[in-house]
Amino acid sequence: MKKRIAFIGAGVMGASIVRHLLQAGYEVVMFTRTKSKAEPLVKEGATWADSVGAAVVDSDFIFTMVGMPKDVEEIYFGEEGILSSGRKGQIVVDMTTSSPSLAKQIATAAEEKGISSIDAPVSGGDIGARNGTLSIMCGGDKQVFENILPILSVFGEQIIYQGGPGAGQHTKMANQIAIATNMIGVCEAIAYAQKAGLDPGVVLTSITSGAAGSWSLTNLAPRMLEEDFAPGFYVKHFLKDMDIALQEAELLNLDLPGLQMAREMYSELIKQGYGEKGTQVLYKRYEGQ
Known part of the structure:
Protein backbone atom coordinates (compact mmCIF):
# COMPACT_ATOMS: atom_id res chain seq x y z
CA MET A 1 0.00 0.00 0.00
CA LYS A 2 1.36 3.43 -0.96
CA LYS A 3 2.25 5.77 1.89
CA ARG A 4 0.35 8.96 2.66
CA ILE A 5 2.04 12.20 1.67
CA ALA A 6 1.24 15.65 3.04
CA PHE A 7 2.12 18.43 0.61
CA ILE A 8 2.25 22.02 1.83
CA GLY A 9 2.18 24.57 -0.99
CA ALA A 10 0.79 24.48 -4.53
CA GLY A 11 2.70 27.04 -6.55
CA VAL A 12 3.91 26.86 -10.15
CA MET A 13 6.06 23.78 -9.53
CA GLY A 14 4.31 22.30 -6.50
CA ALA A 15 1.03 21.75 -8.31
CA SER A 16 2.73 19.71 -11.04
CA ILE A 17 4.61 17.66 -8.45
CA VAL A 18 1.35 16.81 -6.69
CA ARG A 19 -0.14 15.69 -10.01
CA HIS A 20 2.76 13.31 -10.58
CA LEU A 21 2.33 11.89 -7.07
CA LEU A 22 -1.40 11.35 -7.62
CA GLN A 23 -0.79 9.70 -10.99
CA ALA A 24 1.72 7.38 -9.32
CA GLY A 25 -0.97 6.24 -6.89
CA TYR A 26 0.08 8.08 -3.75
CA GLU A 27 -2.52 9.41 -1.34
CA VAL A 28 -1.87 13.15 -1.08
CA VAL A 29 -3.34 15.50 1.49
CA MET A 30 -2.76 19.19 0.85
CA PHE A 31 -2.70 22.50 2.60
CA THR A 32 -2.11 25.91 1.04
CA ARG A 33 -2.73 29.37 2.44
CA THR A 34 -4.94 30.10 -0.56
CA LYS A 35 -7.40 27.22 -0.87
CA SER A 36 -8.33 28.09 -4.46
CA LYS A 37 -4.83 27.08 -5.59
CA ALA A 38 -5.46 23.55 -4.35
CA GLU A 39 -8.99 23.12 -5.71
CA PRO A 40 -7.96 21.80 -9.16
CA LEU A 41 -5.76 19.22 -7.45
CA VAL A 42 -8.55 18.22 -5.06
CA LYS A 43 -10.73 17.56 -8.11
CA GLU A 44 -7.94 15.33 -9.41
CA GLY A 45 -7.82 13.24 -6.24
CA ALA A 46 -5.94 15.12 -3.53
CA THR A 47 -7.51 15.63 -0.10
CA TRP A 48 -7.78 19.11 1.39
CA ALA A 49 -6.70 19.82 4.98
CA ASP A 50 -7.74 22.94 6.88
CA SER A 51 -4.32 23.51 8.46
CA VAL A 52 -0.71 22.43 8.33
CA GLY A 53 -1.25 20.32 11.45
CA ALA A 54 -4.27 18.55 9.98
CA ALA A 55 -2.28 17.68 6.86
CA VAL A 56 0.70 16.41 8.83
CA VAL A 57 -0.83 14.40 11.66
CA ASP A 58 -1.65 11.16 9.79
CA SER A 59 0.93 11.39 7.00
CA ASP A 60 4.08 9.33 6.57
CA PHE A 61 5.95 11.92 4.53
CA ILE A 62 5.61 15.71 4.59
CA PHE A 63 6.75 17.71 1.58
CA THR A 64 6.93 21.50 1.70
CA MET A 65 7.41 23.91 -1.18
CA VAL A 66 6.60 27.50 -0.32
CA GLY A 67 7.90 30.92 -1.28
CA MET A 68 10.26 32.44 1.26
CA PRO A 69 12.43 31.31 4.19
CA LYS A 70 10.04 33.10 6.56
CA ASP A 71 7.23 30.91 5.18
CA VAL A 72 9.36 27.82 5.84
CA GLU A 73 9.96 28.97 9.41
CA GLU A 74 6.25 29.50 9.96
CA ILE A 75 5.11 26.11 8.69
CA TYR A 76 7.84 24.21 10.53
CA PHE A 77 8.14 26.13 13.80
CA GLY A 78 4.69 27.75 14.11
CA GLU A 79 2.28 26.92 16.92
CA GLU A 80 0.41 24.42 14.73
CA GLY A 81 3.33 23.75 12.45
CA ILE A 82 4.97 20.59 11.24
CA LEU A 83 7.32 20.07 14.18
CA SER A 84 4.63 20.60 16.80
CA SER A 85 2.10 18.43 14.97
CA GLY A 86 4.43 15.73 13.68
CA ARG A 87 5.32 12.40 15.26
CA LYS A 88 8.27 10.07 15.55
CA GLY A 89 9.11 8.16 12.36
CA GLN A 90 7.91 10.75 9.88
CA ILE A 91 10.15 12.19 7.16
CA VAL A 92 9.96 15.87 6.25
CA VAL A 93 11.29 17.10 2.91
CA ASP A 94 11.63 20.83 2.31
CA MET A 95 11.82 21.58 -1.41
CA THR A 96 11.72 25.35 -0.96
CA THR A 97 14.87 27.17 -2.01
CA SER A 98 15.87 28.47 1.40
CA SER A 99 18.94 29.15 3.51
CA PRO A 100 21.36 26.34 4.44
CA SER A 101 21.34 27.55 8.05
CA LEU A 102 17.56 27.17 8.26
CA ALA A 103 17.80 23.66 6.81
CA LYS A 104 20.23 22.79 9.60
CA GLN A 105 17.88 24.26 12.22
CA ILE A 106 15.00 22.17 10.89
CA ALA A 107 17.14 19.03 10.88
CA THR A 108 18.22 19.57 14.51
CA ALA A 109 14.70 20.33 15.76
CA ALA A 110 13.23 17.40 13.80
CA GLU A 111 15.81 14.97 15.18
CA GLU A 112 14.83 15.94 18.72
CA LYS A 113 11.30 14.70 17.95
CA GLY A 114 12.42 11.55 16.17
CA ILE A 115 11.53 13.02 12.78
CA SER A 116 13.93 12.73 9.85
CA SER A 117 14.62 15.75 7.65
CA ILE A 118 15.89 16.26 4.11
CA ASP A 119 16.48 19.59 2.38
CA ALA A 120 15.74 19.00 -1.30
CA PRO A 121 15.51 22.16 -3.42
CA VAL A 122 14.90 21.65 -7.11
CA SER A 123 15.85 23.13 -10.46
CA GLY A 124 14.06 22.90 -13.78
CA GLY A 125 11.23 25.41 -13.42
CA ASP A 126 7.66 24.87 -14.53
CA ILE A 127 8.79 22.81 -17.54
CA GLY A 128 10.78 20.37 -15.44
CA ALA A 129 7.95 20.07 -12.92
CA ARG A 130 5.36 19.37 -15.63
CA ASN A 131 7.58 16.83 -17.36
CA GLY A 132 8.75 15.14 -14.17
CA THR A 133 12.39 15.88 -15.01
CA LEU A 134 13.41 18.12 -12.11
CA SER A 135 16.95 18.17 -10.80
CA ILE A 136 16.76 17.57 -7.05
CA MET A 137 19.65 18.43 -4.71
CA CYS A 138 19.46 16.65 -1.38
CA GLY A 139 21.02 17.21 2.02
CA GLY A 140 20.52 15.20 5.21
CA ASP A 141 21.08 11.64 6.39
CA LYS A 142 22.01 9.37 3.47
CA GLN A 143 19.83 6.46 4.60
CA VAL A 144 16.82 8.77 4.82
CA PHE A 145 17.64 10.00 1.32
CA GLU A 146 17.65 6.39 0.09
CA ASN A 147 14.28 5.83 1.76
CA ILE A 148 12.59 8.71 -0.06
CA LEU A 149 14.36 8.23 -3.40
CA PRO A 150 11.44 6.25 -4.92
CA ILE A 151 9.12 9.17 -4.21
CA LEU A 152 11.53 11.78 -5.55
CA SER A 153 11.93 9.67 -8.69
CA VAL A 154 8.24 10.19 -9.48
CA PHE A 155 8.87 13.82 -10.43
CA GLY A 156 12.66 14.11 -10.63
CA GLU A 157 15.28 12.89 -13.05
CA GLN A 158 18.64 14.06 -11.72
CA ILE A 159 18.42 13.27 -8.00
CA ILE A 160 21.72 13.57 -6.19
CA TYR A 161 22.71 13.27 -2.54
CA GLN A 162 25.02 16.19 -1.71
CA GLY A 163 25.89 15.62 1.96
CA GLY A 164 24.57 16.44 5.41
CA PRO A 165 21.85 18.91 6.44
CA GLY A 166 22.04 22.13 4.42
CA ALA A 167 24.10 20.59 1.59
CA GLY A 168 21.10 20.53 -0.73
CA GLN A 169 20.51 24.23 -0.15
CA HIS A 170 24.19 25.07 -0.68
CA THR A 171 24.05 23.21 -4.00
CA LYS A 172 20.96 25.15 -5.01
CA MET A 173 22.79 28.39 -4.26
CA ALA A 174 25.56 27.29 -6.68
CA ASN A 175 22.82 26.56 -9.22
CA GLN A 176 21.25 29.99 -8.82
CA ILE A 177 24.63 31.73 -9.06
CA ALA A 178 25.25 30.00 -12.40
CA ILE A 179 21.79 30.91 -13.69
CA ALA A 180 22.00 34.56 -12.60
CA THR A 181 24.96 35.51 -14.75
CA ASN A 182 23.98 33.11 -17.56
CA MET A 183 20.63 34.90 -17.89
CA ILE A 184 22.45 38.18 -18.52
CA GLY A 185 24.43 36.48 -21.27
CA VAL A 186 21.30 35.06 -22.89
CA CYS A 187 19.59 38.46 -22.95
CA GLU A 188 22.65 40.23 -24.32
CA ALA A 189 23.16 37.60 -27.04
CA ILE A 190 19.60 38.11 -28.30
CA ALA A 191 19.87 41.89 -28.05
CA TYR A 192 23.11 41.80 -30.04
CA ALA A 193 21.63 39.53 -32.74
CA GLN A 194 18.66 41.84 -33.19
CA LYS A 195 20.82 44.98 -33.30
CA ALA A 196 23.00 43.34 -35.95
CA GLY A 197 19.95 42.77 -38.14
CA LEU A 198 19.89 38.99 -37.72
CA ASP A 199 16.87 36.76 -37.19
CA PRO A 200 17.28 35.92 -33.48
CA GLY A 201 15.28 32.71 -33.85
CA VAL A 202 17.72 31.45 -36.48
CA VAL A 203 20.64 32.59 -34.34
CA LEU A 204 19.28 30.54 -31.44
CA THR A 205 19.18 27.45 -33.64
CA SER A 206 22.91 27.83 -34.19
CA ILE A 207 24.11 28.75 -30.72
CA THR A 208 21.95 26.53 -28.51
CA SER A 209 23.70 23.40 -29.80
CA GLY A 210 27.22 24.79 -29.45
CA ALA A 211 29.47 25.77 -26.58
CA ALA A 212 27.05 28.56 -25.55
CA GLY A 213 24.23 26.09 -24.97
CA SER A 214 22.38 26.20 -21.64
CA TRP A 215 18.98 25.41 -20.19
CA MET A 224 11.79 36.23 -24.57
CA LEU A 225 11.33 36.50 -28.34
CA GLU A 226 7.61 35.76 -27.96
CA GLU A 227 7.25 38.36 -25.17
CA ASP A 228 6.11 35.50 -22.95
CA PHE A 229 7.10 36.52 -19.45
CA ALA A 230 4.77 34.18 -17.55
CA PRO A 231 6.57 32.74 -14.53
CA GLY A 232 8.29 29.43 -14.64
CA PHE A 233 10.19 30.93 -11.72
CA TYR A 234 9.23 34.28 -10.22
CA VAL A 235 11.57 37.27 -10.27
CA LYS A 236 10.71 37.97 -6.62
CA HIS A 237 11.79 34.46 -5.64
CA PHE A 238 14.95 34.67 -7.72
CA LEU A 239 15.91 37.91 -5.96
CA LYS A 240 15.38 36.12 -2.64
CA ASP A 241 17.70 33.32 -3.78
CA MET A 242 20.41 35.75 -4.85
CA ASP A 243 20.19 37.50 -1.48
CA ILE A 244 20.64 34.17 0.30
CA ALA A 245 23.61 33.28 -1.92
CA LEU A 246 25.27 36.64 -1.29
CA GLN A 247 24.74 36.29 2.46
CA GLU A 248 26.25 32.81 2.43
CA ALA A 249 29.15 33.97 0.25
CA GLU A 250 29.91 36.72 2.76
CA LEU A 251 30.07 34.12 5.53
CA LEU A 252 32.53 32.20 3.34
CA ASN A 253 34.61 35.34 2.67
CA LEU A 254 33.87 34.94 -1.03
CA ASP A 255 33.43 37.92 -3.38
CA LEU A 256 30.92 37.33 -6.21
CA PRO A 257 30.80 40.47 -8.38
CA GLY A 258 28.86 38.78 -11.21
CA LEU A 259 26.11 37.72 -8.83
CA GLN A 260 26.03 41.19 -7.29
CA MET A 261 25.52 42.74 -10.73
CA ALA A 262 22.71 40.33 -11.56
CA ARG A 263 21.10 41.05 -8.19
CA GLU A 264 21.11 44.79 -8.92
CA MET A 265 19.53 44.23 -12.34
CA TYR A 266 16.75 42.07 -10.94
CA SER A 267 16.20 44.52 -8.11
CA GLU A 268 15.44 47.16 -10.75
CA LEU A 269 12.86 44.81 -12.30
CA ILE A 270 11.15 44.52 -8.91
CA LYS A 271 10.98 48.32 -8.67
CA GLN A 272 9.42 48.40 -12.15
CA GLY A 273 6.65 46.03 -11.06
CA TYR A 274 7.92 42.79 -12.61
CA GLY A 275 8.23 40.76 -9.41
CA GLU A 276 5.41 38.40 -10.42
CA LYS A 277 6.90 37.74 -13.86
CA GLY A 278 9.28 34.97 -14.87
CA THR A 279 13.04 35.48 -14.69
CA GLN A 280 13.20 35.81 -18.50
CA VAL A 281 11.62 39.27 -18.12
CA LEU A 282 15.20 40.50 -17.66
CA TYR A 283 15.16 40.81 -21.47
CA LYS A 284 13.03 43.94 -21.11
CA ARG A 285 16.16 45.65 -19.79
CA TYR A 286 17.56 45.48 -23.35
CA GLU A 287 14.48 46.27 -25.43
CA GLY A 288 14.37 49.47 -27.44
CA GLN A 289 18.12 50.03 -27.55
Missing part, protein backbone atom coordinates in the same frame (compact mmCIF):
# COMPACT_ATOMS: atom_id res chain seq x y z
CA SER A 216 18.09 29.11 -20.13
CA LEU A 217 19.15 29.61 -23.74
CA THR A 218 17.08 26.63 -24.91
CA ASN A 219 13.98 27.14 -22.80
CA LEU A 220 13.77 30.83 -21.90
CA ALA A 221 15.26 32.64 -24.90
CA PRO A 222 12.33 31.57 -27.16
CA ARG A 223 9.94 32.92 -24.52
Whole structure:
Protein backbone atom coordinates (compact mmCIF):
# COMPACT_ATOMS: atom_id res chain seq x y z
CA MET A 1 0.00 0.00 0.00
CA LYS A 2 1.36 3.43 -0.96
CA LYS A 3 2.25 5.77 1.89
CA ARG A 4 0.35 8.96 2.66
CA ILE A 5 2.04 12.20 1.67
CA ALA A 6 1.24 15.65 3.04
CA PHE A 7 2.12 18.43 0.61
CA ILE A 8 2.25 22.02 1.83
CA GLY A 9 2.18 24.57 -0.99
CA ALA A 10 0.79 24.48 -4.53
CA GLY A 11 2.70 27.04 -6.55
CA VAL A 12 3.91 26.86 -10.15
CA MET A 13 6.06 23.78 -9.53
CA GLY A 14 4.31 22.30 -6.50
CA ALA A 15 1.03 21.75 -8.31
CA SER A 16 2.73 19.71 -11.04
CA ILE A 17 4.61 17.66 -8.45
CA VAL A 18 1.35 16.81 -6.69
CA ARG A 19 -0.14 15.69 -10.01
CA HIS A 20 2.76 13.31 -10.58
CA LEU A 21 2.33 11.89 -7.07
CA LEU A 22 -1.40 11.35 -7.62
CA GLN A 23 -0.79 9.70 -10.99
CA ALA A 24 1.72 7.38 -9.32
CA GLY A 25 -0.97 6.24 -6.89
CA TYR A 26 0.08 8.08 -3.75
CA GLU A 27 -2.52 9.41 -1.34
CA VAL A 28 -1.87 13.15 -1.08
CA VAL A 29 -3.34 15.50 1.49
CA MET A 30 -2.76 19.19 0.85
CA PHE A 31 -2.70 22.50 2.60
CA THR A 32 -2.11 25.91 1.04
CA ARG A 33 -2.73 29.37 2.44
CA THR A 34 -4.94 30.10 -0.56
CA LYS A 35 -7.40 27.22 -0.87
CA SER A 36 -8.33 28.09 -4.46
CA LYS A 37 -4.83 27.08 -5.59
CA ALA A 38 -5.46 23.55 -4.35
CA GLU A 39 -8.99 23.12 -5.71
CA PRO A 40 -7.96 21.80 -9.16
CA LEU A 41 -5.76 19.22 -7.45
CA VAL A 42 -8.55 18.22 -5.06
CA LYS A 43 -10.73 17.56 -8.11
CA GLU A 44 -7.94 15.33 -9.41
CA GLY A 45 -7.82 13.24 -6.24
CA ALA A 46 -5.94 15.12 -3.53
CA THR A 47 -7.51 15.63 -0.10
CA TRP A 48 -7.78 19.11 1.39
CA ALA A 49 -6.70 19.82 4.98
CA ASP A 50 -7.74 22.94 6.88
CA SER A 51 -4.32 23.51 8.46
CA VAL A 52 -0.71 22.43 8.33
CA GLY A 53 -1.25 20.32 11.45
CA ALA A 54 -4.27 18.55 9.98
CA ALA A 55 -2.28 17.68 6.86
CA VAL A 56 0.70 16.41 8.83
CA VAL A 57 -0.83 14.40 11.66
CA ASP A 58 -1.65 11.16 9.79
CA SER A 59 0.93 11.39 7.00
CA ASP A 60 4.08 9.33 6.57
CA PHE A 61 5.95 11.92 4.53
CA ILE A 62 5.61 15.71 4.59
CA PHE A 63 6.75 17.71 1.58
CA THR A 64 6.93 21.50 1.70
CA MET A 65 7.41 23.91 -1.18
CA VAL A 66 6.60 27.50 -0.32
CA GLY A 67 7.90 30.92 -1.28
CA MET A 68 10.26 32.44 1.26
CA PRO A 69 12.43 31.31 4.19
CA LYS A 70 10.04 33.10 6.56
CA ASP A 71 7.23 30.91 5.18
CA VAL A 72 9.36 27.82 5.84
CA GLU A 73 9.96 28.97 9.41
CA GLU A 74 6.25 29.50 9.96
CA ILE A 75 5.11 26.11 8.69
CA TYR A 76 7.84 24.21 10.53
CA PHE A 77 8.14 26.13 13.80
CA GLY A 78 4.69 27.75 14.11
CA GLU A 79 2.28 26.92 16.92
CA GLU A 80 0.41 24.42 14.73
CA GLY A 81 3.33 23.75 12.45
CA ILE A 82 4.97 20.59 11.24
CA LEU A 83 7.32 20.07 14.18
CA SER A 84 4.63 20.60 16.80
CA SER A 85 2.10 18.43 14.97
CA GLY A 86 4.43 15.73 13.68
CA ARG A 87 5.32 12.40 15.26
CA LYS A 88 8.27 10.07 15.55
CA GLY A 89 9.11 8.16 12.36
CA GLN A 90 7.91 10.75 9.88
CA ILE A 91 10.15 12.19 7.16
CA VAL A 92 9.96 15.87 6.25
CA VAL A 93 11.29 17.10 2.91
CA ASP A 94 11.63 20.83 2.31
CA MET A 95 11.82 21.58 -1.41
CA THR A 96 11.72 25.35 -0.96
CA THR A 97 14.87 27.17 -2.01
CA SER A 98 15.87 28.47 1.40
CA SER A 99 18.94 29.15 3.51
CA PRO A 100 21.36 26.34 4.44
CA SER A 101 21.34 27.55 8.05
CA LEU A 102 17.56 27.17 8.26
CA ALA A 103 17.80 23.66 6.81
CA LYS A 104 20.23 22.79 9.60
CA GLN A 105 17.88 24.26 12.22
CA ILE A 106 15.00 22.17 10.89
CA ALA A 107 17.14 19.03 10.88
CA THR A 108 18.22 19.57 14.51
CA ALA A 109 14.70 20.33 15.76
CA ALA A 110 13.23 17.40 13.80
CA GLU A 111 15.81 14.97 15.18
CA GLU A 112 14.83 15.94 18.72
CA LYS A 113 11.30 14.70 17.95
CA GLY A 114 12.42 11.55 16.17
CA ILE A 115 11.53 13.02 12.78
CA SER A 116 13.93 12.73 9.85
CA SER A 117 14.62 15.75 7.65
CA ILE A 118 15.89 16.26 4.11
CA ASP A 119 16.48 19.59 2.38
CA ALA A 120 15.74 19.00 -1.30
CA PRO A 121 15.51 22.16 -3.42
CA VAL A 122 14.90 21.65 -7.11
CA SER A 123 15.85 23.13 -10.46
CA GLY A 124 14.06 22.90 -13.78
CA GLY A 125 11.23 25.41 -13.42
CA ASP A 126 7.66 24.87 -14.53
CA ILE A 127 8.79 22.81 -17.54
CA GLY A 128 10.78 20.37 -15.44
CA ALA A 129 7.95 20.07 -12.92
CA ARG A 130 5.36 19.37 -15.63
CA ASN A 131 7.58 16.83 -17.36
CA GLY A 132 8.75 15.14 -14.17
CA THR A 133 12.39 15.88 -15.01
CA LEU A 134 13.41 18.12 -12.11
CA SER A 135 16.95 18.17 -10.80
CA ILE A 136 16.76 17.57 -7.05
CA MET A 137 19.65 18.43 -4.71
CA CYS A 138 19.46 16.65 -1.38
CA GLY A 139 21.02 17.21 2.02
CA GLY A 140 20.52 15.20 5.21
CA ASP A 141 21.08 11.64 6.39
CA LYS A 142 22.01 9.37 3.47
CA GLN A 143 19.83 6.46 4.60
CA VAL A 144 16.82 8.77 4.82
CA PHE A 145 17.64 10.00 1.32
CA GLU A 146 17.65 6.39 0.09
CA ASN A 147 14.28 5.83 1.76
CA ILE A 148 12.59 8.71 -0.06
CA LEU A 149 14.36 8.23 -3.40
CA PRO A 150 11.44 6.25 -4.92
CA ILE A 151 9.12 9.17 -4.21
CA LEU A 152 11.53 11.78 -5.55
CA SER A 153 11.93 9.67 -8.69
CA VAL A 154 8.24 10.19 -9.48
CA PHE A 155 8.87 13.82 -10.43
CA GLY A 156 12.66 14.11 -10.63
CA GLU A 157 15.28 12.89 -13.05
CA GLN A 158 18.64 14.06 -11.72
CA ILE A 159 18.42 13.27 -8.00
CA ILE A 160 21.72 13.57 -6.19
CA TYR A 161 22.71 13.27 -2.54
CA GLN A 162 25.02 16.19 -1.71
CA GLY A 163 25.89 15.62 1.96
CA GLY A 164 24.57 16.44 5.41
CA PRO A 165 21.85 18.91 6.44
CA GLY A 166 22.04 22.13 4.42
CA ALA A 167 24.10 20.59 1.59
CA GLY A 168 21.10 20.53 -0.73
CA GLN A 169 20.51 24.23 -0.15
CA HIS A 170 24.19 25.07 -0.68
CA THR A 171 24.05 23.21 -4.00
CA LYS A 172 20.96 25.15 -5.01
CA MET A 173 22.79 28.39 -4.26
CA ALA A 174 25.56 27.29 -6.68
CA ASN A 175 22.82 26.56 -9.22
CA GLN A 176 21.25 29.99 -8.82
CA ILE A 177 24.63 31.73 -9.06
CA ALA A 178 25.25 30.00 -12.40
CA ILE A 179 21.79 30.91 -13.69
CA ALA A 180 22.00 34.56 -12.60
CA THR A 181 24.96 35.51 -14.75
CA ASN A 182 23.98 33.11 -17.56
CA MET A 183 20.63 34.90 -17.89
CA ILE A 184 22.45 38.18 -18.52
CA GLY A 185 24.43 36.48 -21.27
CA VAL A 186 21.30 35.06 -22.89
CA CYS A 187 19.59 38.46 -22.95
CA GLU A 188 22.65 40.23 -24.32
CA ALA A 189 23.16 37.60 -27.04
CA ILE A 190 19.60 38.11 -28.30
CA ALA A 191 19.87 41.89 -28.05
CA TYR A 192 23.11 41.80 -30.04
CA ALA A 193 21.63 39.53 -32.74
CA GLN A 194 18.66 41.84 -33.19
CA LYS A 195 20.82 44.98 -33.30
CA ALA A 196 23.00 43.34 -35.95
CA GLY A 197 19.95 42.77 -38.14
CA LEU A 198 19.89 38.99 -37.72
CA ASP A 199 16.87 36.76 -37.19
CA PRO A 200 17.28 35.92 -33.48
CA GLY A 201 15.28 32.71 -33.85
CA VAL A 202 17.72 31.45 -36.48
CA VAL A 203 20.64 32.59 -34.34
CA LEU A 204 19.28 30.54 -31.44
CA THR A 205 19.18 27.45 -33.64
CA SER A 206 22.91 27.83 -34.19
CA ILE A 207 24.11 28.75 -30.72
CA THR A 208 21.95 26.53 -28.51
CA SER A 209 23.70 23.40 -29.80
CA GLY A 210 27.22 24.79 -29.45
CA ALA A 211 29.47 25.77 -26.58
CA ALA A 212 27.05 28.56 -25.55
CA GLY A 213 24.23 26.09 -24.97
CA SER A 214 22.38 26.20 -21.64
CA TRP A 215 18.98 25.41 -20.19
CA SER A 216 18.09 29.11 -20.13
CA LEU A 217 19.15 29.61 -23.74
CA THR A 218 17.08 26.63 -24.91
CA ASN A 219 13.98 27.14 -22.80
CA LEU A 220 13.77 30.83 -21.90
CA ALA A 221 15.26 32.64 -24.90
CA PRO A 222 12.33 31.57 -27.16
CA ARG A 223 9.94 32.92 -24.52
CA MET A 224 11.79 36.23 -24.57
CA LEU A 225 11.33 36.50 -28.34
CA GLU A 226 7.61 35.76 -27.96
CA GLU A 227 7.25 38.36 -25.17
CA ASP A 228 6.11 35.50 -22.95
CA PHE A 229 7.10 36.52 -19.45
CA ALA A 230 4.77 34.18 -17.55
CA PRO A 231 6.57 32.74 -14.53
CA GLY A 232 8.29 29.43 -14.64
CA PHE A 233 10.19 30.93 -11.72
CA TYR A 234 9.23 34.28 -10.22
CA VAL A 235 11.57 37.27 -10.27
CA LYS A 236 10.71 37.97 -6.62
CA HIS A 237 11.79 34.46 -5.64
CA PHE A 238 14.95 34.67 -7.72
CA LEU A 239 15.91 37.91 -5.96
CA LYS A 240 15.38 36.12 -2.64
CA ASP A 241 17.70 33.32 -3.78
CA MET A 242 20.41 35.75 -4.85
CA ASP A 243 20.19 37.50 -1.48
CA ILE A 244 20.64 34.17 0.30
CA ALA A 245 23.61 33.28 -1.92
CA LEU A 246 25.27 36.64 -1.29
CA GLN A 247 24.74 36.29 2.46
CA GLU A 248 26.25 32.81 2.43
CA ALA A 249 29.15 33.97 0.25
CA GLU A 250 29.91 36.72 2.76
CA LEU A 251 30.07 34.12 5.53
CA LEU A 252 32.53 32.20 3.34
CA ASN A 253 34.61 35.34 2.67
CA LEU A 254 33.87 34.94 -1.03
CA ASP A 255 33.43 37.92 -3.38
CA LEU A 256 30.92 37.33 -6.21
CA PRO A 257 30.80 40.47 -8.38
CA GLY A 258 28.86 38.78 -11.21
CA LEU A 259 26.11 37.72 -8.83
CA GLN A 260 26.03 41.19 -7.29
CA MET A 261 25.52 42.74 -10.73
CA ALA A 262 22.71 40.33 -11.56
CA ARG A 263 21.10 41.05 -8.19
CA GLU A 264 21.11 44.79 -8.92
CA MET A 265 19.53 44.23 -12.34
CA TYR A 266 16.75 42.07 -10.94
CA SER A 267 16.20 44.52 -8.11
CA GLU A 268 15.44 47.16 -10.75
CA LEU A 269 12.86 44.81 -12.30
CA ILE A 270 11.15 44.52 -8.91
CA LYS A 271 10.98 48.32 -8.67
CA GLN A 272 9.42 48.40 -12.15
CA GLY A 273 6.65 46.03 -11.06
CA TYR A 274 7.92 42.79 -12.61
CA GLY A 275 8.23 40.76 -9.41
CA GLU A 276 5.41 38.40 -10.42
CA LYS A 277 6.90 37.74 -13.86
CA GLY A 278 9.28 34.97 -14.87
CA THR A 279 13.04 35.48 -14.69
CA GLN A 280 13.20 35.81 -18.50
CA VAL A 281 11.62 39.27 -18.12
CA LEU A 282 15.20 40.50 -17.66
CA TYR A 283 15.16 40.81 -21.47
CA LYS A 284 13.03 43.94 -21.11
CA ARG A 285 16.16 45.65 -19.79
CA TYR A 286 17.56 45.48 -23.35
CA GLU A 287 14.48 46.27 -25.43
CA GLY A 288 14.37 49.47 -27.44
CA GLN A 289 18.12 50.03 -27.55
